[in-house]
Amino acid sequence: MAGQKTEKAIFAGGCFWCMVKPFKEWDGVSDLISGYTGGTLEDPTYEDVKRGDTGHYEAVEIEFDPAVFPYEELLNVYWQQIDPTDDGGQFHDRGDSYRTAIFYTTEEQREAALRSREALGKSGRFDKPIVTEILPASTFYPAEDYHQDYYLKEREHYEQDRAKSGRDEFISTHWGQ
Template identity: 60%
Template sequence: MKETAIFAGGCFWCMIQPFDQQPGIYSVTSGYTGGHVPNPTYEQVKSHSTGHTEAVAIEFDPTIISYEQLVEIYWQQTDPTDALGQFEDRGDNYRPVIFYQNEQQRMVAAASKKALEDSGRFKEPIVTQIEPAADFYPAEEYHQDFYKKDPERYEDAHQIREEFLKENWERTL
């Protein structure tokens, strides 16, 4: 049994590892979604002219890891109070979004967002959007599994995110 979850939370390089290492994950693919240009390239998306957001598509077995669990992992990888990008990645192509595949996923995402808002964990409003999934286009091969291909560059890119996550999430994990 396979389902798909699609999450955007800044640079897709930093969004793969947290999901890739969970049981029940078949694949995590870096790509682009939500835009108006078919099969965009990284250069096109980076130019902010296609309307796409960098995202990851996660193929998973819901009998091993639930969509609810994936959403919880997602929150712990992002700054849900920053609508204009994530960490050092700025612009609409880096905005935080949960893209739902069906009504059940939408309900789970909305309930989880409400719980995060009600928790008081963040002083600023939770601005992560919850939107219907659109066409997902895999990114170029060099973007796939980037944390494995170039661990030093990945660590450099991930450092600011890691500091934020430690400050905001570690205390309750």
């Protein structure tokens, strides 16, 4: 994809390990980094964020070609990975760093995210209100190397963690996947 116009999208959806694979293998996605955003501490570590007092979210930063995979499609994938009605974390991962949020990098992304959230809220798919925030992007700090592509590096641990999280059951119940 070198030389093509790419954009960045940033999504927080609970544990970033579970947010990589759903986006990684789409045509048009050229890079995906697990990391931290939205907080006050510069260069946070996993331990800093896990402590819960930095304000950071675990998130993924996606580099994509909007001509191949439009931002609206990224939003569709995103919504189908999370419980947008839970403001206390995601599935078995609890706490502020595991909350959901869309961090927009352009005004067009903000508008698309707002439209998408409103449509999801009106869809009747969920019994509770959508609480996922839409926030301006701030500095994104890549997580430590061992967190990158965790689902490939530590497949067995990743699959065990995901299986016990309740994420897959939720997705199946609400999206039929």
